[in-house]
Amino acid sequence: MKPCDKIEAGNVSPEAERLFDQCVKVFLLKGYEACTLDDIGKAAGCSGDCVKEHFSSKQELAAAAMRWYYIKYSRHMRTEMAMHQDIYSAMEAVLFAFIEISCDQVHANKGLFVRTFIDISNVDDFVKESFKELQDDWEHQVLDKFKQCQLELKDDADIEVLAHYFLTVIEGLYEMIKYGTPCDLMYKVAIESLGVLELHMKNGQPKKKKGSKKKSK
Known part of the structure; x- marks a missing residue:
């Protein structure tokens, strides 16, 4: 099984994940244009x-x-969203899951990883195309x-605007x-943002979720 196949299956070895972690750090320390696969392998x-046995270029490795x-951190959010049949509970679960994942990333000193890939996508067309797909x-x-x-x-014409509103909220969080x-x-901000959705719903927030609040870790 090729590395990319394993990624699609949501499973990579600890060695591969360490390589991915280190490639981001090398990109930050040496600069994306200046670093090489040898630099990443050494780190x-x-x-x-x-490294070259599996990746022909740093562009391929970055992608x-x-x-x-993306697969690792979005899996939980997608699962949470799928578990809820009503839109309020689904978006609440997505926002809370995202906050939890992001806080864990920051505490693990991985808070800049996602932003680094976005920055790289602005200067590398190969990575940009991969980022756009995700x-x-x-x-x-x-x-x-x-x-x-x-x-x-109340109006299904609001679907696209509301979906992009929550995508914007997630980026802001x-x-x-x-x-x-x-x-x-941030959990309080997420709850406030759900008020916008409630205004667009026929019956508002589901009774069972009234007063719902994420427990502190």
């Missing part, structure tokens, strides 16, 4: 030749690492959930967490 504790992190996939996931729940909305905003405050 990961293996030879450049070993693989980005895809791995971004489109997540956008479609959220849009599809709103479409599934369109009967809950990430930025605030990255800059050190307390996670407890």
Whole structure:
């Protein structure tokens, strides 16, 4: 099984994940344009030749690492969204899961990883195309959930706007967490953002979720 196949299956070895972690750090320390596969291999504790057995270029490695992190960190969010049939509970679960994942990333000193890949995508067309595919996939996931729940909305013409509103909220939460905003405050922000969705719903927030609040870790 090729490394990319393993990534698609949601499974890579600890050695591969260490390589992905180290490639991001090398990109940050040496600069994306200046670093080489040999630099990345050395940082990961293996030879450049070993890295080249699986990746023909740093562009391919960067795209693989980005895809791995996307699958690893989005899996929980997608599972949470799928578990809830109503749109309010689904978006609440997605926001809470995202905050938890982002806070864990920051605490593990991985808070800059996602932003690094986005920055690289602005200067490398190969990585940019890979990033766009992942971004489109997540956008479609959220849009599809709103479409599934369109009967809950006062006007189904609001579907696209609401889906992109929550995509924007998620991006904003990430930025605030990255800059050190307390996670407890971010949960409160998430709850406030759900008020916008409630205004567009026929019956508002589900009774069973009234007063729902994420427990502090």
